[in-house]
Amino acid sequence: MHRIGDIAQANLENLYRIFTIPEAPDSTLGQIDQAISDNVAGFLQDHIVALEHELEEIEQDFAHSMIPEEPTFVSDYTEFLKEKLVAQSVHTASPGFVGHMTSAIPYFMLPLSRIMIALNQNLVKVETSKAFTPLERQVLAMLHRLVYDDTDGFYQRWIHDSQYALGAFCSGGTVANVTALWAARNRLCGPTDTFKGISHEGMAKSLKYLDCEGLAVLVSRRGHYSLGKAADLLGIGRENLIAVETDQHNRIDLRLLREHCKRLRGEGILPLSVIGIAGTTETGNIDPLDALADFALEQNCHFHVDAAWGGPTLFSKTHREKLRGIDRADSVTLDAHKQLYAPMGAGMVVFRDPAALSSIEHHAAYILREGSKDLGSHTLEGSRPGMAMLVHAGLSIIGRKGYELLMDQGIERAHLFADMVKAHTDFELVTEPELNIFTYRYNPAWLQQALNDSSNEQTSQINILLDQVTRAVQKRQREAGKTFVSRTRIRQERYGDEPITVFRVVLANPLTTQEILASVLEEQCAIIAQGDVSTLLEQLKILVDS
């Protein structure tokens, strides 16, 4: 009979310690823990260095590929972490960090996250999640109701009926979009008397059975890059993800959409899904969802809305009208780690029809048994953490009115900042804010004048140089670490086919003040006055004068 060996008893005891003895309050880790509890903003401010180090330099601290042979003291490791990782991370919660969709999270999320991690539930099945299973179903029902606003009776009927699902919780918007298109694909190519369905027989046989050459997904050119991944993954092919042109407000051009569909059908390609965007990643615009719903109905295809960013606008009585028609979508993607202010790693897709996810249902002998309440039978992912708890906390503690304030404030702030840009003679507002995102660039008055008068060729030459200015300014500003905007490239009718490089701002942090926004522009002007950026401006002057 085997017995737990006597050798290495000391090592064993050390090993048990890490599973049984908490970090002492006066240990390095205990102190950091306390500092975060007491004042997370202060902790981040004190420990993240503002000035950016070169990534190549940081890589030196993460260069070993060998797993350490011997254990390391927690205190030593924590010192390393503090000096090398925390110091060189990004201050995403900073009110001056207005360039990406990752912003501050409410303080209560921190202790609640600890509870979630301490419980270490696995949402794939009831046996490892228990009350977390109904909680997650409730969160899905709440978001479903936010979008679809169905009756009390509807929700009573479906909320906890595990044979059906009002949606799927997942790690983020990408998996949500993939899940939506997966379910749509499997529904369109579902089993019949003579065909076992695409899930069983695969894509090629499915197309043969449907007697078509391919399936297509149509979305505006502002569609998120995750849709390309979905088209690739699902065997649809990126060439069948049709990027439809947009109008001057970055909204899908319905006439061109119709033409694409007609062309595709002519080529024997079946439109699988039309996708509307509620809050484009780059410009924050919203497609005409109601008209898209009409069109999808007419085309008899799935209507998906990617509301990863803009979904929570539905909390606002003032702005929810902008999403009119979203309740006619077959599926809607929402990201809780964006405008529900949950920590990173929480996405969702809700389906109008509680039977829609049945097309991707799967079972296994040891879990997800048929008839079980295991959530894993309707999700792309398997084992998953209890992130739904943090979304539940946000919805409960902040409430509809709290989120409404957050949404309204963000949009007001974007307009405020856009007005500041417009009022400044040396900046050009490139896309107007519809939600809380817009784009602009440095473009001094004299150059704007010249652009108005210039030939196509000169316009193009000016824009190439201005793109360099934008890139240089964005990089310098990021490196200085005081304020941050992101950048992207977008095509603007007035400048022809070639996209221009612009600053992109996302106003999601409620602590961003007017003073901070003013300092963003001031800092950019200061950078422009310096060294090689001012050289670019000289070149522009010569170009315009020539």
Add this chain to the structure above:
Amino acid sequence: MHRIGDIAQANLENLYRIFTIPEAPDSTLGQIDQAISDNVAGFLQDHIVALEHELEEIEQDFAHSMIPEEPTFVSDYTEFLKEKLVAQSVHTASPGFVGHMTSAIPYFMLPLSRIMIALNQNLVKVETSKAFTPLERQVLAMLHRLVYDDTDGFYQRWIHDSQYALGAFCSGGTVANVTALWAARNRLCGPTDTFKGISHEGMAKSLKYLDCEGLAVLVSRRGHYSLGKAADLLGIGRENLIAVETDQHNRIDLRLLREHCKRLRGEGILPLSVIGIAGTTETGNIDPLDALADFALEQNCHFHVDAAWGGPTLFSKTHREKLRGIDRADSVTLDAHKQLYAPMGAGMVVFRDPAALSSIEHHAAYILREGSKDLGSHTLEGSRPGMAMLVHAGLSIIGRKGYELLMDQGIERAHLFADMVKAHTDFELVTEPELNIFTYRYNPAWLQQALNDSSNEQTSQINILLDQVTRAVQKRQREAGKTFVSRTRIRQERYGDEPITVFRVVLANPLTTQEILASVLEEQCAIIAQGDVSTLLEQLKILVDS
């Protein structure tokens, strides 16, 4: 010009509070936070109720589908959470919970998780993750080295070369397996002079180009259910996921594997990938990886190893030989939230060839720009949390030797428990432990004797009743909340084609003692002596006597 409105100033101030004022130490949430810091085991013991409530009853507490209109005080919400969620969650860290792959996590993971969540980095791109990007690449290199043991030069060359990737970090083993097969599919059907590749043209055109009827994935019948999802998602079709029969040790039958491949090729179906399992989910067995590597080479197809469970066995000098051949795999799945003892939500797939993930590479204008170091260009998921930090912490603090002890102890403990089962006259060991997982069932001595002597038909009748016993015992034991084993159905040669229901134990918690294991069996015997389970035994007696 828009201005932040004066109305609802009070509401606004409340809103700002949740982003700026930490929970007071004497608040309900502050107290729980402290209790978890001081003694997480005690907290879980005190707050999770042992006796299971009916799920239908718990659902009543999560029945509202309307998002609360008004904000809720954090203290009230925390009370609700304590009473209704924490109390009714599953004590996964309990040393008596030996039924699933979710177990205890080292104490240092808790404060480190808080740091991770406070930093709220987004690993999709450098601009929102900074040092977390090289850290994650280092973790992937370390695990790559654990599996492939390449040279210092190799790792120096590739570890931080962002045009390549040694692997992809993800939320768990399912996404890891999907990613591996996605990359393999896209490589097999890659672009040529006359074909743009499956990523671009989709599955149907790809099969036409390759002049074949379909792609197949071959794995033993013990393969994880995520592979079925992958076959569905990727457009391969579940019918082309071939479940190869196993030998009496639950290892893939190589002769049958070869026959399947021959048959498939005869049908014009191309083997895309052969998959070996290093630690089957239900029985913990390991396929003959070296022989599978030979076979995959011969068939010129991708060789993937699903080592989500068993991968960390490589830490053990004693047991790593069991995985011989894993370094010949093209890709290997590892789950950090299993035997690397990280919290839920951390998986990985590593690829031998640093160029393998290029087949799924993707870019976007605003992030993941070509040439950038953004991790998101090689992952299925988009936005992702900094979970790699917790894996990095585990590898550093526990070290190779610490993990070796954990692995060795788990396997020893499994053998110890299996011996206890064998020594007990009323239990039948169904599958022997190879790693730290095995299965058994209640089967009293007199019945074992009868089974030996019985006809096929009687054997089947006995097993149907024994299955009911196993199911009833497992459910009662779970409900009582003292100890927990899971159950599954597996086919055993000696009992014919129909699978039998068995208890499944997973010995991963280092705090599980011999006494606890003894109590698992004692509790099962006590349940069997009670009420309706004893009635089943009566029926068995009558059946045997007849």
